[in-house]
Amino acid sequence: MTGVITARDVTQCYDTDPVFEGVDLSVQSGEVVALIGPSGVGKTSLLRLLALFEPPSDGTITYDGVDVWAASESQRLTCRRRLGMVFQDQSLFDASVRRNVEYGVHVRKPWPERLRRNVADFFGSKNGTGPAVDALAVVELEDAIDRSADSLSGGEAQRIAFARALAYEPDVLILDEPTSDLDPRNTDLIEQAVLEASRRDIGIVMATHDMNQAKRIADRVGVLLDDGIIELGPTDQIFEHPRDDRTRQFIDGELIY
Amino acid sequence: MSIQRRTFLATLGGSVAASTAGCLGSFTDDTAEGAITGEELTLTTTTSTYDTGLLDEVNAPFQDRFGVTVDTVSQGTGAALQTARNGDSDVVMVHARSLEDEFISEGYGVNRRDLMFNDFVIVGSADDPAGIAGMEAATDALETIAETESMFISRGDNSGTHTKELGLWDAAGVEISSGGEWYLEAGQGMGEVLTQADQQGAYTLADRGTYLSMRSDIGLEILVEGPVEGGPEALMNPYGIVAVNPAVHENVSYDLAMAYIGFITGPVAQEIIEEHTVNGEQLFFPESLSENPNFDQYVPEGWRNEENDADE
Amino acid sequence: MMMWLHTLSALLPTFPFEWNYVRTIIEVSLYVSVTAVLISTLLSLPIALALGFTEFRGKRAMTAIITTGMGFPSVVVGLIVLFTVSNQGPLGSLNLVFTREAMILSQIVLAAPVITGVSLAAVSSIDQNVHDAAYVMGGTRLDVALVTIKEARYGIATAVLAGFGRAISEVGGVLIVGGNIAGPDGTSKTRTLTTAIQLEARQGQFELAMILGAILVVLVLVVNALVLRLGDDGDRGGVRGR
Ligand SMILES: Nc1ncnc2c1ncn2[C@@H]1O[C@H](COP(=O)(O)OP(=O)(O)OP(=O)(O)O)[C@@H](O)[C@H]1O
Ligand SMILES: [Mg+2]
Numbered sequence: 062m063t064g065v066i067t068a069r070d071v072t073q074c075y076d077t078d079p080v081f082e083g084v085d086l087s088v089q090s091g092e093v094v095a096l097i098g099p100s101g102v103g104k105t106s107l108l109r110l111l112a113l114f115e116p117p118s119d120g121t122i123t124y125d126g127v128d129v130w131a132a133s134e135s136q137r138l139t140c141r142r143r144l145g146m147v148f149q150d151q152s153l154f155d156a157s158v159r160r161n162v163e164y165g166v167h168v169r170k171p172w173p174e175r176l177r178r179n180v181a182d183f184f185g186s187k188n189g190t191g192p193a194v195d196a197l198a199v200v201e202l203e204d205a206i207d208r209s210a211d212s213l214s215g216g217e218a219q220r221i222a223f224a225r226a227l228a229y230e231p232d233v234l235i236l237d238e239p240t241s242d243l244d245p246r247n248t249d250l251i252e253q254a255v256l257e258a259s260r261r262d263i264g265i266v267m268a269t270h271d272m273n274q275a276k277r278i279a280d281r282v283g284v285l286l287d288d289g290i291i292e293l294g295p296t297d298q299i300f301e302h303p304r305d306d307r308t309r310q311f312i313d314g315e316l317i318y
Numbered sequence: 319m320s321i322q323r324r325t326f327l328a329t330l331g332g333s334v335a336a337s338t339a340g341c342l343g344s345f346t347d348d349t350a351e352g353a354i355t356g357e358e359l360t361l362t363t364t365t366s367t368y369d370t371g372l373l374d375e376v377n378a379p380f381q382d383r384f385g386v387t388v389d390t391v392s393q394g395t396g397a398a399l400q401t402a403r404n405g406d407s408d409v410v411m412v413h414a415r416s417l418e419d420e421f422i423s424e425g426y427g428v429n430r431r432d433l434m435f436n437d438f439v440i441v442g443s444a445d446d447p448a449g450i451a452g453m454e455a456a457t458d459a460l461e462t463i464a465e466t467e468s469m470f471i472s473r474g475d476n477s478g479t480h481t482k483e484l485g486l487w488d489a490a491g492v493e494i495s496s497g498g499e500w501y502l503e504a505g506q507g508m509g510e511v512l513t514q515a516d517q518q519g520a521y522t523l524a525d526r527g528t529y530l531s532m533r534s535d536i537g538l539e540i541l542v543e544g545p546v547e548g549g550p551e552a553l554m555n556p557y558g559i560v561a562v563n564p565a566v567h568e569n570v571s572y573d574l575a576m577a578y579i580g581f582i583t584g585p586v587a588q589e590i591i592e593e594h595t596v597n598g599e600q601l602f603f604p605e606s607l608s609e610n611p612n613f614d615q616y617v618p619e620g621w622r623n624e625e626n627d628a629d630e
Numbered sequence: 631m632m633m634w635l636h637t638l639s640a641l642l643p644t645f646p647f648e649w650n651y652v653r654t655i656i657e658v659s660l661y662v663s664v665t666a667v668l669i670s671t672l673l674s675l676p677i678a679l680a681l682g683f684t685e686f687r688g689k690r691a692m693t694a695i696i697t698t699g700m701g702f703p704s705v706v707v708g709l710i711v712l713f714t715v716s717n718q719g720p721l722g723s724l725n726l727v728f729t730r731e732a733m734i735l736s737q738i739v740l741a742a743p744v745i746t747g748v749s750l751a752a753v754s755s756i757d758q759n760v761h762d763a764a765y766v767m768g769g770t771r772l773d774v775a776l777v778t779i780k781e782a783r784y785g786i787a788t789a790v791l792a793g794f795g796r797a798i799s800e801v802g803g804v805l806i807v808g809g810n811i812a813g814p815d816g817t818s819k820t821r822t823l824t825t826a827i828q829l830e831a832r833q834g835q836f837e838l839a840m841i842l843g844a845i846l847v848v849l850v851l852v853v854n855a856l857v858l859r860l861g862d863d864g865d866r867g868g869v870r871g872r
Contacts, residue, residue: 112766114762114766138768138770142768145767146766148762148763150759152759152760152762152763154760154763154764154780154781155780155781156780164764164767165768168764168768168770169768225767229767229768235766360727360809369832369833373814374814374816375814377814378814378815381813381814387813387819388813389728389809389819389820390811391728391809391811392810401727404717404718405717406727406728507832509834531833532834569722569723
């Protein structure tokens, strides 16, 4: 099965020890894939490979069939500009919410326009662009547009980070535990936003520690354990009828790492 | 010389100064004007000629007459000659005949002229602990200072005054290198040394010009007069001016240097020198104009005698 | 901005000292130091970003060199620059001895390590997450660098100010390569506030020296205030602190 983004037989090593080996994973348009697994197993590492931060130690990453790391620099930039990512930790820029959310749209513009925009901003113009306002609406934070990023609460910041990734309308969203440390209300807001994104035909892959969250919003679930993805399938099947015994033990909390 | 300098200015001015034009506009305009009107002549000289304000008075009419800007760098005799040796100045005005002769003998300088003179004086506090006041010979005074181990502050900066002072110690038969704590080397200009000597109640050798210009601020008194006031010839302080040899440094502005030497040794400038006063006192005595020129001024001292010796 | 000097001169008919002299000295000081700091910043920022971002062999050695450069004595720098631009030196044909350009060169050598060193510290303290966010949102290498500069703007402003402070208050280097030249009408060519202070003090003109010293201090204060204000204005809506 191929998707918008596909990792094939991917191995990642830091120093010499592999974190995981021979991982296959693919994300289709409009589907939500959840990655579960114990801490330190390599979820973030795998997501970073999908987000094209660095080439895998072995294996290939393809976007719509293009082998990203075999492609030219400019082709790779085109691929990169089709994805968005929300990080595990706080990563907003020390600037206004508007600046943060518009950043992705901004860097896609040609330089003359960007410079004009910067000059206009310096003299205080505040004409919001459509996608930014729209993305903020998805996380219900339209009113925060002129606040500074560092005045936001943790939950608000996480929602802005989500809106920021959504604003330039990527084809794939990569979410690394987007609701860790959030209260139930904020968690719900983010989950609704994820579902909204998938309705917009965005393919989503998210790492989570929350089994119920995976059950609530994922179409498919991949279990990252030991040295790779030991099981990948529809959400119901993984939770109701896991084929691998380690999956059942992990879900039931019997595996202690 | 100035053409290359202008090119560099244009390059730098174009790329860098343009970005600062907002705040420095008026200034860069001035620069552009200067570059159009004139060429530049670099004069290295001693602190005494500059600090007394003489050069400003002489250079202004020169600039008016020739449209040439004189860049005066006051360094002290040793440094001024060294800068000229490197080809970084066009003309040198100093006061240490032995060093000037060395400079000429090595081929770096040509067309030396006697310019003016004043004299040195030995100064010290009014209570005069060594008792040298009124001594006829400078060497006697120095010998007494050394014997009584009274504090003496030397310029210690390879300047003309320093060179003169070392020559006097030599003549007095005092070994300065084995001198004790009473002999201090300041390594500074005349002004600083006079101030230090004043504060520490020490003796020092000073050129009359700088001493007179500072006399009102310090408590030092002249204890041994120089030849201007009837003191010994040994304290004579003659100033010479030399052009840098264009055959050695082809970048120097030799023609401008000669124009400057011509001007400063000519009647107009010599009169300015004669009339230049600080606090009502004449500081320098012109020496260039004479119906019977002293031929020794053009060549190293004793040069002709050496030739004659060789011939015999 | 230099207009205020002219305005001030009109307001000060009774200024006890040659106003043209003081004004041109201020202009030379500002021209030399501001130009040197601008060029240094253009040189230093890319170096600081490269050092802050990448890992390579010899990085520690390079950082050590920069740190050493931050404390390099200005007279030594002046001497080295003098030998370089002297007629006998490698840049002799440019005839730069005793020019403002030579002074700029000497101040660049002094200010660049300071600006690099302090910027490096500022850039290094920026969270990896911030680079990652810029990258993943489709930023090119240049975009990531720009974001880093923006995040580190207060640190970089401090670096530039530290460089400016070192440049404008330095006396040894500019004296040696500039020659402390002023024309007979008191128009400064290579005389800066610091070299003028030294000269006036040597001549016993302590009052004028003190006034020049006060101007120098005020100038540094004004430039500091301006740069910090500019940093705030360029970031509307961004309140500081996390
Ligand atoms: N840049 C790196 N250099 C060296 N080791 C790394 C690097 N990044 C991650 N690792 C190691 O790889 C392993 C997997 O890390 P990763 O962050 O992918 O785990 P994770 O599954 O996301 O954990 P968590 O659930 O705690 O976020 C860990 O042992 C980690 O220490
Ligand atoms: Mg993780």
